[in-house]
Amino acid sequence: MIIKLERLEVQSRRDMEMIDVTADVDRVVAASGVTDGLVLVMTCHTSSGLIVTEGVECLERDVLAHLERLAPRQPPEGSGGYWHNRYLDFDGRVGFNAADHLKSILGGVNCYFPIENGGVVRGSRQRVNFVEYDGPLARTVLIQVIGQ
Amino acid sequence: MIIKLERLEVQSRRDMEMIDVTADVDRVVAASGVTDGLVLVMTCHTSSGLIVTEGVECLERDVLAHLERLAPRQPPEGSGGYWHNRYLDFDGRVGFNAADHLKSILGGVNCYFPIENGGVVRGSRQRVNFVEYDGPLARTVLIQVIGQ
Amino acid sequence: MIIKLERLEVQSRRDMEMIDVTADVDRVVAASGVTDGLVLVMTCHTSSGLIVTEGVECLERDVLAHLERLAPRQPPEGSGGYWHNRYLDFDGRVGFNAADHLKSILGGVNCYFPIENGGVVRGSRQRVNFVEYDGPLARTVLIQVIGQ
Numbered sequence: 245m246i247i248k249l250e251r252l253e254v255q256s257r258r259d260m261e262m263i264d265v266t267a268d269v270d271r272v273v274a275a276s277g278v279t280d281g282l283v284l285v286m287t288c289h290t291s292s293g294l295i296v297t298e299g300v301e302c303l304e305r306d307v308l309a310h311l312e313r314l315a316p317r318q319p320p321e322g323s324g325g326y327w328h329n330r331y332l333d334f335d336g337r338v339g340f341n342a343a344d345h346l347k348s349i350l351g352g353v354n355c356y357f358p359i360e361n362g363g364v365v366r367g368s369r370q371r372v373n374f375v376e377y378d379g380p381l382a383r384t385v386l387i388q389v390i391g392q
Numbered sequence: 393m394i395i396k397l398e399r400l401e402v403q404s405r406r407d408m409e410m411i412d413v414t415a416d417v418d419r420v421v422a423a424s425g426v427t428d429g430l431v432l433v434m435t436c437h438t439s440s441g442l443i444v445t446e447g448v449e450c451l452e453r454d455v456l457a458h459l460e461r462l463a464p465r466q467p468p469e470g471s472g473g474y475w476h477n478r479y480l481d482f483d484g485r486v487g488f489n490a491a492d493h494l495k496s497i498l499g500g501v502n503c504y505f506p507i508e509n510g511g512v513v514r515g516s517r518q519r520v521n522f523v524e525y526d527g528p529l530a531r532t533v534l535i536q537v538i539g540q
Numbered sequence: 541m542i543i544k545l546e547r548l549e550v551q552s553r554r555d556m557e558m559i560d561v562t563a564d565v566d567r568v569v570a571a572s573g574v575t576d577g578l579v580l581v582m583t584c585h586t587s588s589g590l591i592v593t594e595g596v597e598c599l600e601r602d603v604l605a606h607l608e609r610l611a612p613r614q615p616p617e618g619s620g621g622y623w624h625n626r627y628l629d630f631d632g633r634v635g636f637n638a639a640d641h642l643k644s645i646l647g648g649v650n651c652y653f654p655i656e657n658g659g660v661v662r663g664s665r666q667r668v669n670f671v672e673y674d675g676p677l678a679r680t681v682l683i684q685v686i687g688q
Contacts, residue, residue, distance in 0.1 A: 245393055245541055245688055247576045249654050249661065280395045282432065282536065284578065284652060288663030290593045296501055297438045297493050300482065302475035306490045307497060309471065314462060314610060323605065327598035334596065342602045345593050349603060349647055351497055353592055356432055356504075356652075358397050358536045365397065365534060367436030386661060388578065388654045390538075390686075392393055393541055428543045430580065430684065444649055445641050446586045448630065450623035457619065458642045462610060499645055504580060504652075506545050506684045513545065513682060515584030538686075540541055 248276040248389045256379030260312070262295070262304045263374045265385060269357070270364055272387045279362045281391015286354040288386060291344035291378035293351040299371035307351075311377075315346035344377035351375060359391055396424040396537045404527030408460070410443070410452045411522045413533060417505070418512055420535045427510045429539015434502040436534060439492035439526035441499040447519035455499075459525075463494035492525035499523060507539055544572040544685045552675030556608070558591070558600045559670045561681060565653070566660055568683045575658045577687015582650040584682060587640035587674035589647040595667035603647075607673075611642035640673035647671060655687055 250272045254263055265285070273283050287294045297303060319325045319342075326342035355372060358365040374385050398420045402411055413433070421431050435442045445451060467473045467490075474490035503520060506513040522533050546568045550559055561581070569579050583590045593599060615621045615638075622638035651668060654661040670681050 247687065249576075249656050280397075282538065284654070286652070286654075288666065290663065290665045295497055297497060300476070300480070302478065302480070302487070303490065303493055305475040307494065310463060310494045310497075313468060313471070315606060320609060323609070327601040328596070330598065332596070332598070339598070342599065345599055346603065346606045349591055349593060349606075352500060352648060354652060356434065356502060358432070358434075358534055360397055367438065367532070369438045370436065384663070386654055390578065391395065428545075430686065443645055444586070445645060448624070448628070450626065450628070450635070451638065451641055453623040454638045455642065455645060458611060458645075461616060461619070500648060504582065504650060506580070506582075506682055508545055515586065515680070517586045518584065539543065 246276060246278050246391060250387045252385040252387055254374050254383045254385055256376035256381055256383060259379055260308045261376050264299050264371050265374050266372045269372050269387055273359055273364050273389055276389040278359055278389050278391035281359045281389065282356055283359055283364060284356045284388045285372055286386045287374060288384045291341050291348055292383055293348045293375035294354050295351050295373045295375050296355045296370050298369045311347040311351060314350060315343045317343045341378050347377045394424060394426050394539060398535045400533040400535055402522050402531045402533055404524035404529055404531060407527055408456045409524050412447050412519050413522050414520045417520050417535055421507055421512050421537055424537040426507055426537050426539035429507045429537065430504055431507055431512060432504045432536045433520055434534045435522060436532045439489050439496055440531055441496045441523035442502050443499050443521045443523050444503045444518050446517045459495040459499060462498060463491045465491045489526050495525045541688055542572060542574050546683045548681040548683055550670050550679045550681055552672035552677055552679060555675055556604045557672050560595050560667050561670050562668045565668050565683055569655055569660050569685055572685040574655055574685050574687035577655045578652055579655055579660060580652045580684045581668055582682045583670060584680045587637050587644055588679055589644045589671040590650050591647050591669045591671050592651050592666050594665045607643040607647060610646060611639045613639045637674050643673045
């Protein structure tokens, strides 16, 4: 049984963006020596996400606008505001990113793919995207390979 | 360590529908010979999903209507339209299914269950559903069993 | 290859609430003897969820209010009501929790973390939360450890 864990450093450069890490996933799998098994990908940050979708810029814009509509930075009218966007004793500062956490929950934070004959099995349009909701920041994505 | 990967072909017959694949998951696990381990299920398509919920028709209608409300085929007023629903150079055609990708992201694309004593461990109401957002189409669902 | 499955009993005390089970996940991993592998966590109930986010009360309130806005107990105006909230032959009673299932689908029902050197690898802010949408109820969460 082979188990490999790689920490991928990702630097986001905008407030919100999708960063395609599919090639990194393929690289870690190829280097692991695993021919049959699975690969798991996870973000380590609660104001970021991991989304499997098509890798085209127009869709990226739609996905980010969509999540902003569903979990808007400005609290929805009549909501009384976000509770997390107040002075936070445990942080010693005013919170501001409630909506980023909400986006992270909606879009999800991990994914997995099977490995067969040494290659990652995925649909022809499926790309693995780290999603920044609270950038720019230096981020860590975990890529774990398990198999034989 | 036993690792088995099956590609399940699913034919959707409507624009949007949920197709219960729980029996297929159970069948693949039983045939694998794995008594302890896990089974992972994933759709290969970015305009479809994989959802674990109760398997009753009334709820299926609610789930699909709900996702249509949150990610409507007609772009929300004031949104300026979906970017993906324009002429796409890389596809050589006009895109039309932005909202289907958005539904896929909201509902998720995979699930997993433990295997114990040769059986899939799940809650009494939990069913595994392939979800079509962009049908009718021939689709592929991956069912992978890992264990001993 | 070590495979351990634990059923964690969780008692919710409110209609909706987040219950932090991170310490239980750590405990099960420590007791398993696995030094390298992964841990998977799943709720067994279709009107509950499993969400990885920061463990602060203010954010818990935002998450629950957010999911209630997106999947409200009272069906959205113009929707014609939820189909699941009618007399259900198979249950012998009137359904009432359509929106709880919808919340479960939006927020997700499982998560996973790598195990390295005997410890769970997760971001410094990431907590594992069982999420009740339909309480108070006695619930079961599965924690499975796989590795060596």
